[in-house]
Amino acid sequence: MELNKLTIKQAHKGLKNKDFSAIELTESVLNKVKSQNNSIHAYLTITEELALSQAKITDKKIANKEEIGSLAGIPLAVKDLILVEGIKTTAGSKILENYIAPYDATIIKKLKKSDAVVIGKTNLDEFGMGASGENSGYIPTKNPHDLERVPGGSSSGSAAAVADNQCIYSLGTDTGGSIRLPASFCGVVGLKPTYGRVSRYGLIAFASSLDTIGPIAKTAEDIEIIFDAIKGKDEFDSTSLARKEENNINKIDIKELKIGVPKEYFVEGINPQVEKTVRNAISNYEKAGAKIVEVNLPHTEYALACYYIIMPAEASSNLARYDGIKYGLSIEDNSLLEGYLKTRRQGFGSEVRRRIMLGTYVLSAGYYDAYYLKAQKVRTLIKKDFDKVFEKVDVLMTPTSPTTAFKLGEKTNNPVSMYLTDIYTVSVSLAGLPAISIPCGEVDSLPVGLQIIGRQFDDEKIIKIAQKL
Amino acid sequence: MDINHIAKLARLGLSEKEKEKLEKELPSILKFVDKLNEVKADKIDPTTQVTGLENVVRKDKARVKSKQETEKLLKLVPNIKDRHVKVKAIL
Numbered sequence: 001m002e003l004n005k006l007t008i009k010q011a012h013k014g015l016k017n018k019d020f021s022a023i024e025l026t027e028s029v030l031n032k033v034k035s036q037n038n039s040i041h042a043y044l045t046i047t048e049e050l051a052l053s054q055a056k057i058t059d060k061k062i063a064n065k066e067e068i069g070s071l072a073g074i075p076l077a078v079k080d081l082i083l084v085e086g087i088k089t090t091a092g093s094k095i096l097e098n099y100i101a102p103y104d105a106t107i108i109k110k111l112k113k114s115d116a117v118v119i120g121k122t123n124l125d126e127f128g129m130g131a132s133g134e135n136s137g138y139i140p141t142k143n144p145h146d147l148e149r150v151p152g153g154s155s156s157g158s159a160a161a162v163a164d165n166q167c168i169y170s171l172g173t174d175t176g177g178s179i180r181l182p183a184s185f186c187g188v189v190g191l192k193p194t195y196g197r198v199s200r201y202g203l204i205a206f207a208s209s210l211d212t213i214g215p216i217a218k219t220a221e222d223i224e225i226i227f228d229a230i231k232g233k234d235e236f237d238s239t240s241l242a243r244k245e246e247n248n249i250n251k252i253d254i255k256e257l258k259i260g261v262p263k264e265y266f267v268e269g270i271n272p273q274v275e276k277t278v279r280n281a282i283s284n285y286e287k288a289g290a291k292i293v294e295v296n297l298p299h300t301e302y303a304l305a306c307y308y309i310i311m312p313a314e315a316s317s318n319l320a321r322y323d324g325i326k327y328g329l330s331i332e333d334n335s336l337l338e339g340y341l342k343t344r345r346q347g348f349g350s351e352v353r354r355r356i357m358l359g360t361y362v363l364s365a366g367y368y369d370a371y372y373l374k375a376q377k378v379r380t381l382i383k384k385d386f387d388k389v390f391e392k393v394d395v396l397m398t399p400t401s402p403t404t405a406f407k408l409g410e411k412t413n414n415p416v417s418m419y420l421t422d423i424y425t426v427s428v429s430l431a432g433l434p435a436i437s438i439p440c441g442e443v444d445s446l447p448v449g450l451q452i453i454g455r456q457f458d459d460e461k462i463i464k465i466a467q468k469l
Numbered sequence: 470m471d472i473n474h475i476a477k478l479a480r481l482g483l484s485e486k487e488k489e490k491l492e493k494e495l496p497s498i499l500k501f502v503d504k505l506n507e508v509k510a511d512k513i514d515p516t517t518q519v520t521g522l523e524n525v526v527r528k529d530k531a532r533v534k535s536k537q538e539t540e541k542l543l544k545l546v547p548n549i550k551d552r553h554v555k556v557k558a559i560l
Contacts, residue, residue: 100544102545103538316479327545336556353483356481379515381513
């Protein structure tokens with residue numbers, strides 16, 4: 001049995017039955033990582049010592065006949081944008097090449113309490129800025145299904161690691177599609193939670209009104225287990241909040257379900273084979289008794305433009321902190337200002353610099369109202385579109401991406417064509433809704449993802465519905 | 470667009486070659502986001518926060534940091550003197 005191929009549920013059962021130990025499970029995953037990392041480049045840092053010491057805790061509990069939790073002894077990979085105390089955290093950027101995290105992110109604290117096993121830190125587009133994984137400040141991650149193709153970004157390593165069985169599950173972050181898109185391209189399940197349901201404390205900030213942390217796993221069942229462990233209000237993140245009524249949804253009756261299919265997500269530009277695969281998945285729900293309704297989200301065509309104003313604006317402000325003074329790369333020069341300029345010139349990659357420039361421009365005197373304020377108003381309209389359709393339907397179903405994984409280098413010379421990759425994911429981020437991407441078939445041997453979008457705080461519901469596919 | 474002015478505001482050092490590149494790229498991205506001009510939104514309230522939270526406050530009290538925590542933070546500082554962060558004179 002190849003232990004690294006197990007799901008959380010299977011691994012937990014195996015540990016409880018003493019079919020194998022947590023150390024054996026961890027070693028099996030570590031061996032896979034070591035044999036594959038030079039071709040896939042899913043990991044930036046492998047934390048073998050930490051992983052083995054954590055695995056021992058669970059083995060000891062099992063030996064002492066203590067109860068173990070559902071994530072105990074199970075190896076996970078953490079996107080290198082999330083702090084794990086004492087471990088290098090680079091954000092995929094040269095500017096943080098030697099940054100050792102001084103504390104644990106809240107979700108890492110929670111997972112450590114659950115006796116989780118951290119295998120390593122995964123590769124990503126620098127600071128989360130990218131849709132392909134090619135903007136890593138170190139090396140691009142490859143898609144395990146086809147090494148000539150991108151895994152999707154920005155949680156490129158987290159999705160590739162799950163797809164290639166180099167971990168049992170992983171954590172990613174999603175600002176405009178960064179969990180859902182790579183999950184779709186790599187054929188795994190990824191959840192972008194409702195904004196605020198998972199604490200961002202200890203997450204390196206990118207665009208703070210959009211950033212979320214969520215799980216990537218092999219099954220929707222596993223997603224439920226991870227989400228239960230990481231969700232909740234946190235006093236260290238003032239934007240975090242719990243679901244209003246904490247009544248757990250145990251059962252979903254597909255026969256009672258009304259599924260909205262937004263017209264705007266099936267227009268020109270979508271690969272016809274992808275459309276067919278996604279429509280086929282939706283019809284499976286219909287066959288199970290769900291009612292399918294065509295709906296309209298009229299402001300969809302403005303979402304990407306809105307996102308590419310708000311996101312760089314927030315990013316340019318968040319990334320002002322990298323000045324070479326308190327931590328990170330520091331290049332000294334004759335004056336303080338010269339030092340800033342050189343540190344930031346050498347430390348940031350070209351996409352990060354492009355977004356800082358764009359964000360600074362849309363926030364600058366004379367342009368703020370025309371760009372930033374206008375985008376915030378359009379954001380309201382996009383959110384209202386969703387509010388309106390959710391009066392009529394319970395969830396929405398769409399493709400996660402208009403295409404399957406594209407080739408490395410195919411879009412790197414044209415920023416706008418790269419930005420278009422996010423076309424089906426950004427609206428959800430702007431509205432702060434939960435969405436899950438789940439594999440629903442293949443086109444030319446490449447995975448296709450179905451995106452299920454829920455009302456705000458309906459995370460549990462969309463996870464349950466995903467399990468029925 | 471005045472690339473030099475924006476780069477100065479952003480405290481971003483750019484090479485001449487990169488300036489030339491950005492001079493072409495940024496207007497094409499702006500042209501793309503100019504699509505928002507088609508939307509009438511004068512009377513719409515802007516969204517800054519999506520879940521409706523407002524004025525989340527905590528007690529105006531600093532959290533006491535342990536010596537270990539402080540040491541970890543100081544270790545990350547590139548230029549340090551007597552446990553103080555050292556910077557170039559600005560006056």
